[in-house]
Amino acid sequence: MSRPGSTGAADSRCPRCRAPVLAQWVGLVAALHVVADLRPLTPAEQTELREPNRLIWCLRGGEHTARRLTWTGRDHPAACPHPHVTEHRCTTEPTTLF
Ligand SMILES: [Zn+2]
Ligand SMILES: [Zn+2]
Structure with missing residues:
Protein backbone atom coordinates (compact mmCIF):
# COMPACT_ATOMS: atom_id res chain seq x y z
CA MET A 1 0.00 0.00 0.00
CA SER A 2 2.41 2.71 1.13
CA ARG A 3 5.66 3.33 -0.63
CA PRO A 4 8.81 4.38 1.21
CA GLY A 5 8.82 8.16 1.46
CA SER A 6 5.09 8.52 1.15
CA THR A 7 3.25 10.58 3.73
CA GLY A 8 0.76 7.85 4.50
CA ALA A 9 -1.94 9.28 2.30
CA ALA A 10 -3.78 6.60 0.47
CA ASP A 11 -6.22 6.74 -2.35
CA SER A 12 -8.93 4.41 -1.36
CA ARG A 13 -12.60 3.82 -1.61
CA CYS A 14 -15.24 4.07 1.02
CA PRO A 15 -16.02 0.52 2.10
CA ARG A 16 -19.71 1.32 2.15
CA CYS A 17 -20.56 3.45 -0.87
CA ARG A 18 -17.38 2.89 -2.90
CA ALA A 19 -16.87 6.61 -3.44
CA PRO A 20 -13.23 7.57 -4.10
CA VAL A 21 -11.79 9.06 -0.93
CA LEU A 22 -8.43 10.12 0.46
CA ALA A 23 -7.77 8.68 3.91
CA GLN A 24 -5.06 10.38 5.90
CA TRP A 25 -3.89 11.13 9.42
CA VAL A 26 -3.67 14.89 9.87
CA GLY A 27 -1.82 16.44 12.77
CA LEU A 28 -4.02 19.34 13.72
CA VAL A 29 -4.35 19.52 17.48
CA ALA A 30 -4.15 15.83 17.93
CA ALA A 31 -3.77 13.44 15.06
CA LEU A 32 -7.06 13.23 13.29
CA HIS A 33 -8.04 10.55 10.88
CA VAL A 34 -9.65 12.17 7.89
CA VAL A 35 -11.52 10.53 5.09
CA ALA A 36 -12.05 13.15 2.45
CA ASP A 37 -14.05 13.09 -0.72
CA LEU A 38 -11.88 13.67 -3.78
CA ARG A 39 -14.45 15.76 -5.59
CA PRO A 40 -13.44 19.45 -5.39
CA LEU A 41 -16.04 21.77 -3.91
CA THR A 42 -17.31 24.86 -5.66
CA PRO A 43 -17.03 28.15 -3.72
CA ALA A 44 -20.78 28.05 -3.11
CA GLU A 45 -20.57 24.55 -1.70
CA GLN A 46 -17.76 25.59 0.58
CA THR A 47 -19.84 28.40 2.03
CA GLU A 48 -22.80 26.11 2.42
CA LEU A 49 -20.81 23.35 4.07
CA ARG A 50 -18.87 25.48 6.49
CA GLU A 51 -20.23 24.36 9.82
CA PRO A 52 -18.47 23.61 13.12
CA ASN A 53 -18.49 19.87 12.70
CA ARG A 54 -17.54 19.71 9.09
CA LEU A 55 -14.03 20.70 8.15
CA ILE A 56 -12.94 21.73 4.71
CA TRP A 57 -9.54 20.60 3.56
CA CYS A 58 -7.12 22.06 1.07
CA LEU A 59 -5.78 19.31 -1.15
CA ARG A 60 -2.13 19.99 -1.95
CA GLY A 61 0.14 17.98 -4.13
CA GLY A 62 -1.06 15.62 -6.77
CA GLU A 63 0.60 14.53 -9.96
CA HIS A 64 4.22 14.59 -8.87
CA THR A 65 4.05 14.78 -5.10
CA ALA A 66 2.08 12.94 -2.47
CA ARG A 67 -1.31 14.38 -1.84
CA ARG A 68 -1.71 16.05 1.50
CA LEU A 69 -4.71 17.49 3.24
CA THR A 70 -4.27 20.87 4.90
CA ALA A 79 -7.88 32.80 -3.82
CA CYS A 80 -6.21 29.51 -3.02
CA PRO A 81 -5.37 27.63 -6.22
CA HIS A 82 -5.75 24.17 -4.69
CA PRO A 83 -8.93 22.16 -4.79
CA HIS A 84 -10.88 22.15 -1.56
CA VAL A 85 -12.62 19.03 -0.40
CA THR A 86 -14.65 18.07 2.62
CA GLU A 87 -14.88 14.98 4.74
CA HIS A 88 -16.69 12.07 3.27
CA ARG A 89 -20.16 11.49 4.61
CA CYS A 90 -21.68 8.31 3.51
CA THR A 91 -25.07 8.53 1.96
CA THR A 92 -25.39 4.78 1.98
CA GLU A 93 -26.83 3.03 5.00
CA PRO A 94 -24.57 0.42 6.57
CA THR A 95 -25.41 -2.96 5.20
CA THR A 96 -24.43 -4.81 8.35
CA LEU A 97 -26.60 -4.16 11.37
CA PHE A 98 -25.72 -5.45 14.80
ZN1 LIG B 1 -6.63 25.94 -0.19
ZN1 LIG C 1 -19.23 6.26 1.87
Missing part, protein backbone atom coordinates in the same frame (compact mmCIF):
# COMPACT_ATOMS: atom_id res chain seq x y z
CA TRP A 71 -6.92 22.35 7.13
CA THR A 72 -8.50 25.52 5.80
CA GLY A 73 -8.72 27.77 8.81
CA ARG A 74 -9.94 31.33 8.94
CA ASP A 75 -6.63 32.59 7.57
CA HIS A 76 -6.80 30.39 4.51
CA PRO A 77 -6.49 32.52 1.36
CA ALA A 78 -9.75 32.95 -0.53
Whole structure:
Protein backbone atom coordinates (compact mmCIF):
# COMPACT_ATOMS: atom_id res chain seq x y z
CA MET A 1 0.00 0.00 0.00
CA SER A 2 2.41 2.71 1.13
CA ARG A 3 5.66 3.33 -0.63
CA PRO A 4 8.81 4.38 1.21
CA GLY A 5 8.82 8.16 1.46
CA SER A 6 5.09 8.52 1.15
CA THR A 7 3.25 10.58 3.73
CA GLY A 8 0.76 7.85 4.50
CA ALA A 9 -1.94 9.28 2.30
CA ALA A 10 -3.78 6.60 0.47
CA ASP A 11 -6.22 6.74 -2.35
CA SER A 12 -8.93 4.41 -1.36
CA ARG A 13 -12.60 3.82 -1.61
CA CYS A 14 -15.24 4.07 1.02
CA PRO A 15 -16.02 0.52 2.10
CA ARG A 16 -19.71 1.32 2.15
CA CYS A 17 -20.56 3.45 -0.87
CA ARG A 18 -17.38 2.89 -2.90
CA ALA A 19 -16.87 6.61 -3.44
CA PRO A 20 -13.23 7.57 -4.10
CA VAL A 21 -11.79 9.06 -0.93
CA LEU A 22 -8.43 10.12 0.46
CA ALA A 23 -7.77 8.68 3.91
CA GLN A 24 -5.06 10.38 5.90
CA TRP A 25 -3.89 11.13 9.42
CA VAL A 26 -3.67 14.89 9.87
CA GLY A 27 -1.82 16.44 12.77
CA LEU A 28 -4.02 19.34 13.72
CA VAL A 29 -4.35 19.52 17.48
CA ALA A 30 -4.15 15.83 17.93
CA ALA A 31 -3.77 13.44 15.06
CA LEU A 32 -7.06 13.23 13.29
CA HIS A 33 -8.04 10.55 10.88
CA VAL A 34 -9.65 12.17 7.89
CA VAL A 35 -11.52 10.53 5.09
CA ALA A 36 -12.05 13.15 2.45
CA ASP A 37 -14.05 13.09 -0.72
CA LEU A 38 -11.88 13.67 -3.78
CA ARG A 39 -14.45 15.76 -5.59
CA PRO A 40 -13.44 19.45 -5.39
CA LEU A 41 -16.04 21.77 -3.91
CA THR A 42 -17.31 24.86 -5.66
CA PRO A 43 -17.03 28.15 -3.72
CA ALA A 44 -20.78 28.05 -3.11
CA GLU A 45 -20.57 24.55 -1.70
CA GLN A 46 -17.76 25.59 0.58
CA THR A 47 -19.84 28.40 2.03
CA GLU A 48 -22.80 26.11 2.42
CA LEU A 49 -20.81 23.35 4.07
CA ARG A 50 -18.87 25.48 6.49
CA GLU A 51 -20.23 24.36 9.82
CA PRO A 52 -18.47 23.61 13.12
CA ASN A 53 -18.49 19.87 12.70
CA ARG A 54 -17.54 19.71 9.09
CA LEU A 55 -14.03 20.70 8.15
CA ILE A 56 -12.94 21.73 4.71
CA TRP A 57 -9.54 20.60 3.56
CA CYS A 58 -7.12 22.06 1.07
CA LEU A 59 -5.78 19.31 -1.15
CA ARG A 60 -2.13 19.99 -1.95
CA GLY A 61 0.14 17.98 -4.13
CA GLY A 62 -1.06 15.62 -6.77
CA GLU A 63 0.60 14.53 -9.96
CA HIS A 64 4.22 14.59 -8.87
CA THR A 65 4.05 14.78 -5.10
CA ALA A 66 2.08 12.94 -2.47
CA ARG A 67 -1.31 14.38 -1.84
CA ARG A 68 -1.71 16.05 1.50
CA LEU A 69 -4.71 17.49 3.24
CA THR A 70 -4.27 20.87 4.90
CA TRP A 71 -6.92 22.35 7.13
CA THR A 72 -8.50 25.52 5.80
CA GLY A 73 -8.72 27.77 8.81
CA ARG A 74 -9.94 31.33 8.94
CA ASP A 75 -6.63 32.59 7.57
CA HIS A 76 -6.80 30.39 4.51
CA PRO A 77 -6.49 32.52 1.36
CA ALA A 78 -9.75 32.95 -0.53
CA ALA A 79 -7.88 32.80 -3.82
CA CYS A 80 -6.21 29.51 -3.02
CA PRO A 81 -5.37 27.63 -6.22
CA HIS A 82 -5.75 24.17 -4.69
CA PRO A 83 -8.93 22.16 -4.79
CA HIS A 84 -10.88 22.15 -1.56
CA VAL A 85 -12.62 19.03 -0.40
CA THR A 86 -14.65 18.07 2.62
CA GLU A 87 -14.88 14.98 4.74
CA HIS A 88 -16.69 12.07 3.27
CA ARG A 89 -20.16 11.49 4.61
CA CYS A 90 -21.68 8.31 3.51
CA THR A 91 -25.07 8.53 1.96
CA THR A 92 -25.39 4.78 1.98
CA GLU A 93 -26.83 3.03 5.00
CA PRO A 94 -24.57 0.42 6.57
CA THR A 95 -25.41 -2.96 5.20
CA THR A 96 -24.43 -4.81 8.35
CA LEU A 97 -26.60 -4.16 11.37
CA PHE A 98 -25.72 -5.45 14.80
ZN1 LIG B 1 -6.63 25.94 -0.19
ZN1 LIG C 1 -19.23 6.26 1.87
